[in-house]
Amino acid sequence: MEFFSKLFLVHGTVQTVLVLSMTIVLGILLGKIRLAGVRFGIGGILFSGILLGHCGFSLNPTILHFVREFGLILFVFAVGMQVGPFFVESLRDQGLKLNIMALFIVFFGALMAVVLAMLFDLSIPQAAGIFAGAVTNTPALGSASEAWVLVSGSTEAAAQGLRAIAMAYAVCYPFGIFGIILTMMLIKGIFRIDMKQEIASVAEQKRNKYPPLFDRTIIVGETTLVGTKICELPAQGRDYVVVYVHARDASIISLNEDTLLESGMRLHVWGSEASLEKLANLLGAEEAGSTSTGPGPLSTRSFLVSTTQVLGRSLSSLQRTLRQEHGIAIASVTRSGIESLPFGNIKLRLEDRVTVVGKEDALKAAQQIFGNSRRALGKAQVLPLFLGIFLGVLVGSLPIFVPGLPTGVKLGVAGGSLVMGIVLSRVHHFAGLTWYMTTGANLLMREMGILLFLGCVGLFAGKDFVHSVLNGGLLWMSLGACITFFPLILAALLCRVLWRIDYPAICGLLAGSMTDPPALAFSMQYLSTNLPASSYATVYPLTMILRILAGQLLIILMCGSV
16 A cells, blocks of 8 residues: 555656546546536546545646646647648638627626626735636736736735635636536527537538639630630639640640630630639630540649648749649649639648649659658658747747836747747748648647646646635635636627627637637537637637736736725
8 A cells, every 4th residue: 555655646757647647547537427418528637637636646846837838838839730821811701700709708807807806805816816717817827926926015915915816716717617618518508509510501601612623624616805815814813724725626735824815725724613604604615514534635633742842832833833844734722621723822731632634644743743642741740840839938938018017928838839830830831841740640739738738737726626615715716607607608699699600610719718728629529620729729819918918907907996
């Protein structure tokens, strides 16, 4: 018995691994238990940590802090890498509405904290701790603590206030996470959302926005456009791309889009069904037929981009080079299930799929150019990964000075890592380095990070959790639950009723407005889709800054009113 006591209770390397592994295993098993038809999934890790922490299991404080923060860094950096390529597009779609709602959630919660503090005669540190715990934001806790040290007036008052802030935070934090999850479930029940149907609806909207592309051979009839350059045809560069030009007998004339249009000429074109039909009518087409393998001696092949030699070049530039040097043309590019035409300054990325048209011998050269090797993509990009994490932590640690505030605003290691993950994944290829992760690698990194983070949070909170609850913590917990729940449920209702925002986006908004990785992980597991991650990343940067400011302003304004 003494042997096992030392093995599990005496701090050390082996004990850390055993306790963390036990917490995660027990948490995963708890997450599989169904209550009222719902499983808490990854949230079970938090409750297993609280249970084991209450039973006397703990980690060395320094090690616990490191593992918790490093797990969080891994999670948010992986999320940033995942959503980064589509971050700007998500801002264009409904980003403004989502950020307005996130702003509403932040300031409504802060206002509630001030009002409840006055109603229940709470101290300023208690109110700040309840607010930070209720919104599950550690940087807000840190900013509030720094502000309290500056305004408290004495070392003893500062120490007492810091203990009160930390205790209130620890009591309210676990139920802050639960409140977000509860809101997601309530919204699903209130509107009787069928998740499969909702996800299918989102997919349908995406298909309508990005319609599938087809290939067709159009025979030019009598039209006033005869004599016009191919590149000057109406809507060229937006709706379709002319891949090859053929004579009447279908022999190849040119890949050059400066070729003049002639009656009887055959154009091999790629585009949406509507755009091809419109073009056929515009050209007075005598005949228009689908071609699955290409007209005459041409073939159509699809290649996976797995080499770095084509990265960093715009599609329009790459298209010209391939036409001139190899006699092949890019018809379309597929990225994350969305097929698009090869126009503009869009640059190829690893794991893109390129559809190419040309002669068979030329297509063999194209395979060498694009790589077309799934195995090559599986090679880990370790140097860019840790360089990205280094830059993210560095950016998150730099203070941004705001006039009127006693301390600089920091994004924190989580906020900095998320922002850097988004930026680097959009840059993708720079200075000979490629910031790329396969879907499997990203998922593994994300899961490992959030499991370590939740396990450490639970173990840290579990030690004094019951004692705090029984000694005034019930009031704190209740007030924290109000600050968590009411802004979230009201914002979710407004999003659904006023703007008809889809359920996965609402889930991402709720998690992002609380800067809460566990809630994001739960929503993705709950919906069996990564869709919430997009709206999470859309609101996270603004919300993180606002949470930090709110934590400081809460202390400063309440002290000024006393």
